[in-house]
Amino acid sequence: MKLCRCSAEHIVCITTYIAPGRIPSMSTSQNHPVEPRTIGILGAGRVGTAVGRQALKAGYDVMVATSKPAEDIALMVQIMTPGAIAVTAAEATEADIVVIAVPLHKYRTIDPGLLAGKTVIEAMNYWAPVDGEIDDFENDDRTSSEIVQAYLADAKIVKTLNHIGYHDLEMDGQETGSGGRRALALAGDHHDSKALVGQFINRIGYDAVDAGPLKAGRSFQPGTEIFNGSHTADQLRSILTTDREPVRL
Numbered sequence: 001m002k003l004c005r006c007s008a009e010h011i012v013c014i015t016t017y018i019a020p021g022r023i024p025s026m027s028t029s030q031n032h033p034v035e036p037r038t039i040g041i042l043g044a045g046r047v048g049t050a051v052g053r054q055a056l057k058a059g060y061d062v063m064v065a066t067s068k069p070a071e072d073i074a075l076m077v078q079i080m081t082p083g084a085i086a087v088t089a090a091e092a093t094e095a096d097i098v099v100i101a102v103p104l105h106k107y108r109t110i111d112p113g114l115l116a117g118k119t120v121i122e123a124m125n126y127w128a129p130v131d132g133e134i135d136d137f138e139n140d141d142r143t144s145s146e147i148v149q150a151y152l153a154d155a156k157i158v159k160t161l162n163h164i165g166y167h168d169l170e171m172d173g174q175e176t177g178s179g180g181r182r183a184l185a186l187a188g189d190h191h192d193s194k195a196l197v198g199q200f201i202n203r204i205g206y207d208a209v210d211a212g213p214l215k216a217g218r219s220f221q222p223g224t225e226i227f228n229g230s231h232t233a234d235q236l237r238s239i240l241t242t243d244r245e246p247v248r249l
Contacts, residue, residue, distance in 0.1 A: 173205020
């Protein structure tokens with residue numbers, strides 16, 4: 001792979017997962033490395049660059065791509081995520097883990113073929129009061145992530161990183177085992193991909209809590225208790241359990 005380097009260092013980013021209450025088996029499918037080493041970030045806005053910086057601090061290699069040619073964003077990447085590599089979208093999706101961090105209304109600009117079979121963190125939110133109404137999401141009962149998954153049909157979508165601010169992401173991380181450590185929820189339909197993403201979340205400073213299938217991401221969409229606050233793993237599991245319980249009339 002030909003890379004457009006923006007520094008003398010070779011850096012890229014990765015991701016992994018810990019299911020609630022146990023260490024998962026890492027005998028994942030042959031399509032996933034046991035110890036992923038690279039992450040590709042699609043999007044170089046505030047969220048994408050914050051994820052990149054946090055991943056670099058954790059020792060991962062990071063590649064960043066936008067819709068522009070790699071050479072056009074090389075200087076910006078060097079300034080915003082020192083040590084990362086500016087690449088094309090096609091090159092970024094060769095990483096072990098891919099993070100989609102573009103504005104949600106641009107999700108259809110992503111080529112589904114590039115993400116086929118890939119573990120993909122979907123960190124976008126549909127927030128009509130802020131971003132305006134989008135027909136794809138306004139008139140569909142599915143979660144935004146389920147709609148994105150339908151478009152990126154062959155990708156292995158994991159919903160997470162959408163319910164923590166980009167400033168908080170770089171400030172709140174703590175070592176594994178720290179008291180009061182903040183937790184982040186994740187949801188997806190592919191166990192092996194959730195395992196990878198959860199390990200990544202743990203390594204960048206947060207406990208990972210498996211909320212369940214992708215549709216469970218509804219519990220941490222904008223406006224929910226999880227989205228609006230900071231929670232430990234136990235607190236997060238309690239909220240998720242309450243959300244799953246049927247309403248008694």
